[in-house]
Amino acid sequence: MKFKKLILAIGIGLSMMMAGCGTDSKDSGNSSESREIQVIKDRGVLKVGVKVDVPKFGYKNASTGEIEGFEVDLSKQVAKKIFGEENKIELQGVTAKTRGPLLDNGEVDMVAATFTITEERKKSYNFSDTYLKDGVGLLVKKSLGASSLKDLDGKTVGVAQSSTTKVALEDEANKQGVKLKFSEFGSYPEIKAALDSSRVDCFAVDASILNGYVDDSTVILDDRYNPQEYGIASKKENTELAKLINEVVNDMKISGEMDKLIQKWEIK
Structure with missing residues (x-):
């Protein structure tokens, strides 16, 4: 009888331990999932x-x-x-x-x-x-008289450092047999200033961004390249x-x- 009681007590104890472990595990999981939000x-x-x-x-x-x-x-x-x-x-x-x-x-x-x-x-x-979805556009001075990428053959294009714009235009230029030079800048205002001072012939980035830099002396060409998803x-x-x-x-x-x-x- 004493042996049976001992076995029963051990069984109950193990069950409680397992139940406790399960609860801790669940709580730990919830804590882990929400930790990064809680930090904020x-x-x-x-x-x-x-x-x-x-x-x-x-x-x-x-x-x-x-x-x-x-x-x-x-x-x-x-x-x-x-x-x-x-x-x-x-x-x-x-x-x-x-x-x-x-x-x-x-x-x-x-x-x-x-x-x-x-x-x-x-x-x-x-x-x-x-x-938002967009495509790479080209901003040029109206005085350049350009209407497409082909008109920029041999010209210098200003792009932002570490952006996807340069690769997108290189791919498109290769398809069209156009040779482009690139100059990279740290910010968009720097590229616009370079365009204004004729240090570059074109400011290239997503067209929706270019819309914020258009003025009376410049125009965004119609074509779009390499759709961008933000x-x-x-x-x-x-x-x-x-x-x-x-x-x-x-x-x-x-x-x-x-x-x-x-x-x-x-x-x-």
Whole structure:
């Protein structure tokens, strides 16, 4: 009888231990899944890398000193999803060259900065579904008299460092038998200044970005090359943040809020 009682007691003890282990495992899993979001909540702000030199997307308003634009408003909706209010956001200016390293270093939680989704980049970062699609355009002086890429044969094209524009145009130029020279710059205003001073013959980047730099002396040519898809990027290991960001993007697309933002900022 005593032996049977001993066996029963051991069995109950083991059952309780297993039940306890199961509960701990489950709690640990939930904690692990939400940890990256909790870190942001504990900090009190969502850190976002945005452009500050792209009118209508991310641009520092000289009058107010504030960074504003389509991608800024989009990022605020991610902050609202996390905190319940959109102003708990800290913006940091990035360029095509710096946005990846800043994300890698953890200085920003996500990047919404006309970041083109490519298969190569997806190896390093999580990307949300596409929120905008565009193509590479060509901005030239009207005095050049150019109407197509072929008219730029032998000319110098200004592009941003670390952008996909140069490769896209090289591919297209090879198809058309056109020879191009390239000059790389750290920011879009630098490329526009180079165009104005005739140091380059063309300013090339996605057409929606070029629309912010057109003036009375310049024109965007009609052709578009290599369709670009923009997504919000986050660190590869931050899967829960990536999931939350994607929910925001898709909810806005389904509800029509994304189209309203595009219209608000007159994105072409």
